[in-house]
Amino acid sequence: MSFQSFQFFVFLIIVLFMARVVLAKYQNLKKLFLLFASYFFYMCWDYRFAALILGITAINYIVGPKIAEATDKGAKKRWLAVSLLSSLAILGYFKYTNFFIDSMNILLTNLGFSGELPLLNIALPVGISFYTFQSISYTLDIYRGKIKPVESFSDFALFVAFFPQLVAGPIVRAADFLPQLEGKHKEEDNAMESGIALIVRGLIKKIAFADILAVHIVDPAFANPGNFSPIFLLIGIYAYSYQVYMDFSGYTDIARGIARALGYELHINFNRPYKAISVSNFWQRWHISMSSFFRDYLFFSVGGSKYGNVYFNLMITFVAIGIWHGAGWNFVVYGLIHGGLVCLERWRRNRRADQGIPEPEYKGFRLGLQMFWIFNVIAFSRLFFRGGSVESAMEYGTAMTNFSVTNTPFDVLGLGMLLLAFALQYTPTHWNIFWKDIYCRVPLVVQSMFMVTLTYVLIVLSTEEAPFIYFQF
Amino acid sequence: MLLKRLFPSSGSKKAWFALAYTLLAFCLIEGALQFRLYLKEEDRLSDRLLEEDTVVFNEEFQLNLLRPSSVSDKDNQIIKSNSFGLRSPEISLEKRANELRVAVLGASTVMGHTNPVNEETLPYRIQDQLEQLIPNKKINVINAGINGFSLFEQKTVFDKILKPLNIDLLVWYTGFNDIAFYCTGVPDQNETNYRLVDFKLPNWILTSELLVKNTEFVREIKAESDNFVDPAELDLMPYRERLQAIVEAVNEENIPILMVANTRAFRRDMPREKQIELAEFSQNKSLCFDIDGLQDVYDMHNDEIINVSNDYNLPILRLDQIMPAGDGYFDDSIHFTLKGNDFVADLITKKIAEEGLLNADQFLTRREVK
Numbered sequence: 119m120s121f122q123s124f125q126f127f128v129f130l131i132i133v134l135f136m137a138r139v140v141l142a143k144y145q146n147l148k149k150l151f152l153l154f155a156s157y158f159f160y161m162c163w164d165y166r167f168a169a170l171i172l173g174i175t176a177i178n179y180i181v182g183p184k185i186a187e188a189t190d191k192g193a194k195k196r197w198l199a200v201s202l203l204s205s206l207a208i209l210g211y212f213k214y215t216n217f218f219i220d221s222m223n224i225l226l227t228n229l230g231f232s233g234e235l236p237l238l239n240i241a242l243p244v245g246i247s248f249y250t251f252q253s254i255s256y257t258l259d260i261y262r263g264k265i266k267p268v269e270s271f272s273d274f275a276l277f278v279a280f281f282p283q284l285v286a287g288p289i290v291r292a293a294d295f296l297p298q299l300e301g302k303h304k305e306e307d308n309a310m311e312s313g314i315a316l317i318v319r320g321l322i323k324k325i326a327f328a329d330i331l332a333v334h335i336v337d338p339a340f341a342n343p344g345n346f347s348p349i350f351l352l353i354g355i356y357a358y359s360y361q362v363y364m365d366f367s368g369y370t371d372i373a374r375g376i377a378r379a380l381g382y383e384l385h386i387n388f389n390r391p392y393k394a395i396s397v398s399n400f401w402q403r404w405h406i407s408m409s410s411f412f413r414d415y416l417f418f419s420v421g422g423s424k425y426g427n428v429y430f431n432l433m434i435t436f437v438a439i440g441i442w443h444g445a446g447w448n449f450v451v452y453g454l455i456h457g458g459l460v461c462l463e464r465w466r467r468n469r470r471a472d473q474g475i476p477e478p479e480y481k482g483f484r485l486g487l488q489m490f491w492i493f494n495v496i497a498f499s500r501l502f503f504r505g506g507s508v509e510s511a512m513e514y515g516t517a518m519t520n521f522s523v524t525n526t527p528f529d530v531l532g533l534g535m536l537l538l539a540f541a542l543q544y545t546p547t548h549w550n551i552f553w554k555d556i557y558c559r560v561p562l563v564v565q566s567m568f569m570v571t572l573t574y575v576l577i578v579l580s581t582e583e584a585p586f587i588y589f590q591f
Numbered sequence: 592m593l594l595k596r597l598f599p600s601s602g603s604k605k606a607w608f609a610l611a612y613t614l615l616a617f618c619l620i621e622g623a624l625q626f627r628l629y630l631k632e633e634d635r636l637s638d639r640l641l642e643e644d645t646v647v648f649n650e651e652f653q654l655n656l657l658r659p660s661s662v663s664d665k666d667n668q669i670i671k672s673n674s675f676g677l678r679s680p681e682i683s684l685e686k687r688a689n690e691l692r693v694a695v696l697g698a699s700t701v702m703g704h705t706n707p708v709n710e711e712t713l714p715y716r717i718q719d720q721l722e723q724l725i726p727n728k729k730i731n732v733i734n735a736g737i738n739g740f741s742l743f744e745q746k747t748v749f750d751k752i753l754k755p756l757n758i759d760l761l762v763w764y765t766g767f768n769d770i771a772f773y774c775t776g777v778p779d780q781n782e783t784n785y786r787l788v789d790f791k792l793p794n795w796i797l798t799s800e801l802l803v804k805n806t807e808f809v810r811e812i813k814a815e816s817d818n819f820v821d822p823a824e825l826d827l828m829p830y831r832e833r834l835q836a837i838v839e840a841v842n843e844e845n846i847p848i849l850m851v852a853n854t855r856a857f858r859r860d861m862p863r864e865k866q867i868e869l870a871e872f873s874q875n876k877s878l879c880f881d882i883d884g885l886q887d888v889y890d891m892h893n894d895e896i897i898n899v900s901n902d903y904n905l906p907i908l909r910l911d912q913i914m915p916a917g918d919g920y921f922d923d924s925i926h927f928t929l930k931g932n933d934f935v936a937d938l939i940t941k942k943i944a945e946e947g948l949l950n951a952d953q954f955l956t957r958r959e960v961k
Contacts, residue, residue, distance in 0.1 A: 125788075131610070139607075161787035310606035379606075562605055566612035570620075573613070577799050 119162040121372045122324055122576075129159065130376065133281075137380050138310065149299060152380065153272055156281040160245075163285070167243040170208065175278045177204050178253040182267040182274075185260045194261055201257035209250045212243055217445030245285035247442055251411055253278050256292035258415055265293045273299045282376040286369050288387040288407035298382050308558045309378050311565075315557040316375030318572060323368030325576045327539050331361040334532025340504055343517035347526045351518045353536070358504050359497040360539040363391060366405070392496070392543045395480050395488045397459040400496055412439050428464065433457040443503070448511060452502040459495065617798065624797040639795045646738070649676050652751045654744055656737060668707050675752050678702050678709055679734035684755060687729060691949055692758040693721065694733040696745055698766030701736025703932075705922035709734075711929045716936035717762070724940060725949070733758070741768040742833035743778070749840055760948050761841055762939055764851040764910075765896060767873065767925060769830055770888055773820055774879035777829065820879040822887040827895055834899045842903065847948045850900045851939065852893045854910040856921035859886055869916075872923040906946045908938060 119126050133155045141148040161168050181201040188194040216237045223234045256274070259265045268274045277295050306312065339346055339354030346354070370387040377384045387407050394400035401409045417435040420426065433454070440453020470477065480488045505511035517523075557565065625636045645663040649656045656676025657663075663670045673681045686692060695701050695714040703712030718732035733756065735748050742765065753761070772778075841848050857869035867874075867882050873889075874880070880888055893911050900907040914920060920931035927935060943949055 119786075158787065164785040165787045166785050308606075311609075314606055314609070562608050562612065565605070565609040566616060569609065569613040570616045573617075574798075574802060577802050 119159060121369065122321060125162070129155075129162075134379060145301060149276055150272055152281075153276045153279065156276065156279040156284060159281040160279060160284060163244045164241070166241075167246075170212075170243055170246075171249055171279055172275070174205055174208060174250060174253050175275045177201065178257050178278075179268075179271055179274045181257055182260050185257060186267045198257055198261045202254055205250050205254050209246055212240055212246055214441075214445045215240055221447075248287045248289055249278050249284060251289050251408075252292075255289070255411065255415070256296075259291065259293050265296065268292075268296050280377070280382075282373040282380075283384055286366070286373070287405075288370055288373065288384055289411050290384060290407070291411075294385065295382070305381050306378075306383075309381060311558045312554050313375045313377070313379030315554045316371045316378060318375075318557075318569070319553070320368040320371030320373075320375060321576060322572070323364040323371060327535055328361045328365035328368060330531060330535045331357045331364070331539070334529055335536065336361050336504075338527075340510075340514065343514045344520070345523070345525055346517070347523050348518045348521055350526045350528070351514065353528070353533075355497050355501065356540075357532070357536050358500060359392070359493070360536060362500070362503075363388070364539060390543055390547065392493045393489055394492050394496075395485070396463050396492060397456060397495060398463050400492060401456070401460070408442070409439070412442075429461045432461050432464065436460060446507065448502040448505060448508050451508055451511075452499060455499045455502070621796060621798050624801060628797060636795060645670060647676075652676070652747065654737070654747055654751075655739075669709070671709050677734055677737070677752070678712065679714065680709075680731075682731055682733060682756060684757075686757050689727070690729040690731060691721075691725065691760075692731045692733065692756060693717065693760045693762060693943075693949070694735045694753045694756070694758045695762045695764065696749060696753070697736040697764040698740040698745070698768050699736065699738040700766055700926050701734060701764055702738055703734070703736075703926075704738055705926045706929065706932065711932060713764075713927060713932045713935055716932045717939055720936050720940040721943070721949075724944065736764075736766070739768055740766070741772070742830070742837060746833070746837050746840065749837060754840075754844060758846055759950065760847050760849065760943065762849045762851065762943075763837070765834070765853060767853060767855075767876075767889065767892070769833070770880075770892060771877050773825060773888070774877050819881045819884055822880070822884050822891060825888065825891070827891060830892060831895050831899060834895060835902075838899060838903050838905065848905050849939065849942060849946070849948055850896060850905050850907040851935075852896055852907060852909050852911045853889065853925075854914045855889060856916055856924050857882075857886070858916040861916065869921070870924045873925060906942065906948065908942045910935060910938065913938060 119129065133152070136151055136155075137148050141151055157168055157171075160171060178201050181197050184197040185194050185201075188197055219235050219237055227234075256265075256268075256277070260267055268277075273296065276299060277290070277292060280290070280295070283290055335350075335354055335357040339351055340358070343351055343354075367388040374384045374386070385407060387405055389403040389406065391400055391404040394403050412435050416438055417431055420431045420434055422428070422431060436457025437450060437453040439456070440449040440451070443449050443452070467477070501511040501514055502508065505514060557568075560568070629635055642665075643658060643661070643663075645657060645661075645665065646655050647658050648654075649659070652675075654676075657670065657672035657678060659672060659676045660674050660681075661672050663672075670678055673679050675682075682692075695717060701713055703709070706712045709715055712734055714732045714734035714736075718730055721730045721732065733753070735745075735753055737744070737748075740748070745763075745765070749761070838848065855870075855873070857866045857873075859866070861869070863882065866886070870882055870885055873885060874882070877885060877888075897907060897909075899905075914931070914934065920928055920934060922928050922931075
């Protein structure tokens with residue numbers, strides 16, 4: 119049940135009506151209803167995995183108070199290990215078993231052994247990386263003394279399974295969300311309207327940008343790179359960068375919009391990532407809930423910049439980020455590239471600091487040039503992300519050097535949407551608020567007319583129902 | 592005031608009204624479109640709502656078959672189905688002593704995609720001719736073709752429907768549906784739907800259909816037009832394996848097979864424009880081939896059918912060589928007209944007699960029939 123489907127539209131209207139109108143005065147009933155709706159939503163993807171999410175929820179709900187109650191540090195650590203190992207073992211089994219077997223087969227073949235270990239027929243539960251990390255953030259925060267264990271199982275279950283962010287984030291921290299469920303949160307004015315405005319914006323990003331870029335430029339370019347000219351392939355790489363951004367940030371907007379319309383607040387996940395002036399800066403702007411999760415719970419846990427070798431710690435963190443995205447060597451390479459570049463930037467910064475040279479200030483043309491350079495670095499590294507394998511990425515790269523192919527089949531729609539996506543990235547940030555305000559302030563009739571027109575435009579532009587890219591993670 | 596009493600804390604009233612107005616606007620526009628359609632074609636929404644889908648998923652056979660024992664009258668075509676969901680007369684599981692059962696296995700050409708009534712379909716015409724040639728036997732020719740069936744579904748039809756019917760002969764016209772897999776990918780045969788519910792926008796809604804139909808130009812993909820698949824690079828081994836799987840399943844039951852090579856309306860010796868015109872239906876099904884590629888890939892698949900018939904020593908009717916091309920025998924690029932069906936039925940019947948494929952006591956000669 120994808121966010122852009124008719125099925126979801128009907129589901130959302132019912133859930134909004136029940137939660138906001140019928141059960142608005144009965145908070146506990148409202149939460150129970152949302153929990154039921156969230157499990158229903160998840161079971162519309164695959165009903166078998168409801169037991170899995172329930173299992174992860176139960177483990178961490180039981181372990182949470184044990185950590186808090188333990189008097190000595192050793193016991194706390196042991197209970198935390200129970201939570202981490204059990205949750206990560208489930209994630210590892212479903213997501214990485216075949217990757218491990220496949221890698222073992224390659225290793226054994228190279229060592230001269232004959233025969234192969236058979237791959238297992240394991241279906242990847244949608245959103246498993248997101249809700250596993252969300253669950254373990256709860257026990258980690260209790261261990262660090264940031265939060266107290268939640269008393270209500272249904273509250274905790276709703277925190278793990280809350281449907282707007284269940285399958286593709288943003289990864290919500292227990293410390294941010296659980297207090298909202300306890301009513302310790304003041305809803306903003308016009309929450310419904312601004313929530314709907316966010317949903318509309320997310321749908322535009324997904325259908326009018328991401329899907330159009332995918333169908334008109336990215337998919338043909340990556341399906342058969344040898345058929346296209348280097349300039350088309352170059353634009354294909356740029357288009358993919360905007361496709362993945364519009365797709366994922368569109369999903370986040372919809373998730374945040376639904377949550378807000380229901381009376382809850384989720385953190386932003388993107389902050390104009392292609393305005394980054396360094397790779398480190400990019401990761402402060404891209405998929406913020408995930409990168410900050412790895413920073414807080416992995417990078418700092420392995421020593422951060424205070425203990426051990428900071429470069430080694432950074433490499434561990436970025437390889438983990440790469441592997442989090444998928445089970446494949448291409449994702450390992452993706453993590454290594456980003457980790458390597460962040461290490462390089464850190465080394466240069468440290469060296470400058472040692473020599474007393476101030477950090478460079480980017481302004482005007484130099485700022486634009488730096489942003490463009492970083493955008494290119496990010497875009498090219500995504501060859502490993504999109505290609506599906508290291509070989510595919512290499513094939514694409516090789517095709518980019520074949521200047522004898524001149525086939526450059528751009529069309530107005532694909533190229534136009536790419537240019538518009540590019541332009542929108544560099545509009546002033548306050549326009550975001552402006553957009554929401556305008557939507558909330560216009561008369562009712564105009565709001566309705568706008569929504570009707572928009573829906574019609576979305577039907578026209580809609581390609582085959584394409585799933586959000588991050589569902590696979 | 593009443594709303595406030597009903598919904599004391601319903602969030603922003605304005606947002607709810609906006610949603611309600613939006614839904615109302617949709618309904619009004621949709622209503623106008625439905626009314627326009629009624630005025631134009633006297634097509635009532637109520638009729639379409641009550642109308643049942645012709646094709647339904649059959650849980651027992653795990654196939655999309657016709658609605659069992661039904662009569663569908665749509666688009667100037669009357670399709671009568673039997674209890675199995677085939678476009679064929681009713682047939683019992685028990686075979687009578689003097690009965691001969693022939694199944695014609697295939698896809699839309701066998702089913703009669705463009706034939707207005709069951710009586711004009713290829714299996715019916717074969718039955719008609721066999722009844723004349725073998726008057727002392729009760730002949731039952733089963734139409735085991737359904738639109739869109741690839742060899743995967745055809746194997747299931749044989750295993751689950753035809754095998755229990757104790758047939759005496761299988762006439763097999765595979766059709767071309769497997770060729771589309773080179774453009775769309777081979778479907779996962781083990782894929783199971785584990786969704787709790789799975790519903791889509793009802794197909795009677797006109798708003799989306801009208802919008803999508805009139806804005807095709809927006810979705811035209813320029814990059815794909817130059818991106819045809821080269822037939823020389825295709826791996827036909829999976830297709831051959833699928834053919835072999837069916838042949839072996841039929842052989843296991845000791846049922847004789849008459850293979851029929853696929854034929855088509857568009858041929859290489861025609862002017863290119865004519866080829867493209869006649870191939871329109873096939874090209875829409877296999878968008879990743881240009882007209883030359885389509886000719887090649889159709890021939891290559893026929894070669895596989897011929898090779899398999901040779902490997903298993905099965906009789907084959909080279910319809911591709913015998914049947915005239917052009918639109919006299921074809922309704923579109925691959926489906927036969929009544930004249931085409933009669934022509935093919937005649938050839939098949941002759942071949943059955945020549946090869947002695949039916950254990951009939953006595954075949955009358957054509958002259959005797961006359």
